[in-house]
Amino acid sequence: MPAQLRNIILIILALGLLGSAISGAIYLGDAVGETVNSNAVKLANARAEKTAIETERAANESLATEFLKENPEYSALASLENANVNGFEIRTAIENGSGANVDMESLPSLLRGQLPSQSLSTTSNAEKRVAPPRMCEMPEDYFDNLERPNGDAKLPGYTDENGYVRSYKPRRGFLNEREIQAAKVAWGYFEQFTQESTGLANSVGGYPSTTLWDTASYISGLVAAYELCLIEKPQFDKRIMRLLTTFRKLKLFRNEMPNKVYHTKTAAQVDYSNKPGEIGYSALDIGRFMVWMRIIRNRYPYLANTIDNMLLRWDYSNIIDEDGVMFGAAVDKETKETIYAQEGRLGYEEYAAKGFALWGFKPYFAHRAEPYLTTNILDVRVPYDGRDPRVFHSQNYVVTESYLLDGLELNWDLLHDDASSDTVHSDGWRAEFADRIYQVQHNRFERDGYMTARSEHNVKGPPYFTYDTIYSDGYPWNTVTPRGDYSPDHAAVATKAAFGLWALWDTYYTDILYEAVIELFDPERGFYEGLYEGGTGHIEIQTANNNGILLASLLHKVQGRILTGGAGGSEVWYTRFRDRDVRIRRKLPDPPQQADWLPAYRHPAQMEETQ
């Protein structure tokens, strides 16, 4: 190859390399420039964001500082100095015990909702009561390992904390074949009489109306059916969601609280004749409903949001006053205006009050036994409401049901008690009164031979409903109609009362009651309402209340106290509407703190009274 040609080729290659180098340099410069520019923007944004955060934090710190200056008693909340609007620091501070005595009234509204509710387990670091497993998921030795009732050998009577230890023990264990059959039959009522359109169950057989009380009984039946493995979760979810969805859209009595009665097919407000109309609301019914809302909220946290939002629609401004008195509502016949009247008598009143207390309300007065009196029946001082029916125009029926429900669902405990042993009933006087209610019926059987398990119940034909009481109107064993007629022919062993007594009092007498009612059913329609005392057969009516309480009794045998501890943490129930005046207008409560707990009272016990 000649030397010139080789030089030319080398020159061309050199020029090519030079060009490539120049092109690469230019491209590289552009890329670097773009990156530099981008980083500059990001840096500027970051600086701006930092400035904003610092400004906000400074504002918060300023707010907190001002608050602490005005409220030096909260200096213990040291972490408030770093508080921001999400309140985690507040929660942390309180959970650490530094905020145990927070005065909720003085806290800004925005801050209150995020405070967690205080219960016995959070303040004493005791082990929180958790939901027991479903019956079909229990190991065979489940009850062998369970705390034995009265196993701690505490003597019957009041404790130093005004709790009460009963001399009787409840029945615990797996259901036997007869009881499983009974549960299936009772659940059959709800399979038969639940309306698909609304998810509501009829109160009485095929008649399409219901109350909140009876709806709560349906929910108790539904929970029991699931926990006793009669139904599985898909069906449980479908039923409960349909029901809660209906309640989410339920028309309220004058935009306040649920009407007393609803049509189960349409969920429309109806009157006592099931015609469209509004008749007011019942604080007792609503109280029982709220007990069961809390039960399913605690047991099934995935339903919490639905339940919270449903209950947040209601206006609680008139149902409980500042003294803790519960009021029902009715419509004035002349003016059509709403009339509010105190509702509830000894037994029912305290039970319903607990329902409100479970949601942070403070029904102090309603929860007290006073005013009450006692009367001696068969050597038992039976307590009854001291408000004179002639003055207050409201009867003071003494029946078993309200005491049973308190025992089955709440273990006669106070609402903040999510940790104590089941053998100690922290709402002591309720358990002690319940024992008297049992004992007087037991004594009647032993002395007079009458098998007795008294409650309110429906009857077929006039008067359609009776208060089959232990005591009312000044008479023992008084069976009266809603208008006050003495109707002894309708005295009966109420199926729900018999099952409840059987579950909570493990005695030979309740064994007899059990035998009397365990097969008292129509296999297609559920358990009959009861067995007439006079030997005229059974009451040929099936109701939601009867079958629901029966299922709750069976559930109690398997799982004990039905209300379990909550999941803890913030609740939409307490946090929503904090930025608006809705909570003030509807008197929505704040998370209960220790200072808000219902007090434990002690009343003269039966033995002391008779001495």
Place this chain on the structure above:
Amino acid sequence: MTLKPRLTFCIASIILGSSFNAAIAQDATNNASFESSTAVLDTAILFAIGAREAEQAIRGSFGWPTFQEGFVESVYFRFDPDGYARFSPSPRLDEDVFEIQCVQNGSACIAQKNGVEIGLTPEGRVQIRFDGITPNDNFFVSDRKSELPLPPTILEPLDTRLETLLSSSSELVIKRELEVLQSISLAGFSAVTTYLRWVAQKQSPRVFPRGWPVPAQAGQSHSSGLTQPSEWETTTNAPQVSNTTWHMQSRNLSQNQGFSNAGPVGKGRVNYQSEQYGQLQSEFQVMKEELAALRSGTSDQNPPVNANQGWASQVDHGTVFGNEIQSVGQHSDIVAPNYNALQNSNIGSALAPHNNFAAPFNQGEGMDFRPNTGIQSQFPAQRSDDAVLTRVANLEAKLEALHQLITRQHKYSGTASKVDQLQLLETPETSNKQIYTSSGDERIKVLENLLLQRLGPTKPVADPTPVMLETSVSQDRREQELVEEMLRKLDFSPAKAATTIQTRSSNPEIGDSSEYVSLSDYLNRVLKNNELNTNN
């Protein structure tokens, strides 16, 4: 690996969901036990002075929100809007209780106590039924010191005297031979019968007997919407009455006879027609009985006019069509009761105090509530020698009323056969022409023939008694005899009749009969005209 469980879950969900749907969709399969019944009473309208409306303590989803309670005639009472009531001397209403249940939306109410059932006939007369008695059983009333035997007519619709006797007695004793079969307290009998009539009359205060503590009218109009019966339809069971003890009910409902409050609570047109027809039949029966009473007045028995006076105090028995029929209802009781048995049983003296009870009953202030019918003027104080003439005039007025009712029946005769309609609607012009062109006895005969032609023989009242009486003669035959007797009576001399009956009280004025004219008034008027013609 993960598909299978998901598929299984989906299938399970579908199956469970479908079963849920199937189960949940089932409505009441036996709603029959919760048939609706309608409120028939407004508990805001007081039954007696001192009564009050109160609210019931309802815990469930249905029931009556109100009731009324009070004290009257020595008994306490409470009643619901559907008519269910209890009357008892005890404030707890727990002893010696009359329990009243109403069926068919209150069209028939029955009071029960210890196997005794009390109801109203379509004519508004009280009828008592006893369980487990035989034709040989005897009845007595007792004041706890002495006993008075009662006639077998106690098993038939009661006349005023018998009803008053029962009201004023303490006990009703049933004896089989010498053995006391049953002793039934009559406490509250008067209040219960008044209540039954009050319900039948849609709570009209006119049914209250003299001396009744009539509540203020203002309170009655002060009723609220809550207790408006029209607003209500109870969710409760229809009252259950056992077939064995209430065998009469079905007859009542099907034949509109026997116990039945005649109040048209049920608004069905068919019911309305059937009730009207029943009333027409009843009215005709009454007219015939009244004619029979006129005839029997010539005997030495208690003068029928006295009986008439007595019944005149019983107002508004079992009426249907308001005031028009009320007057007829009053006359429906103008039946000369056969008190021979009473007198033969030496209880005439016991009845004597009651024989004159009508007089004070009709002279009182309670008359304000009653329509100005001819009945009111039949007071002893207004006696007239022209008794026959007056009664004829009354019968004539009744006939006019009957004609009006027949015309109304025609308007509602959708279910009546054409033949029946033709019979019922035979030209009134012709009838009137026949009546007014006739005179004296002929006019009466014409009237009788017309009535028979229009209505046919009166249907016998369904045997209201649970046992067969000794008088087993069929009702048809008895009525036929009655008609024959009436026809014979029409042949009597008016002058003689006038002298015979001149001692009786009479109704000298028809007064405002244009509105409340009755059949008997009409016939009375005819007789009066007849007498005048004869005298001329």
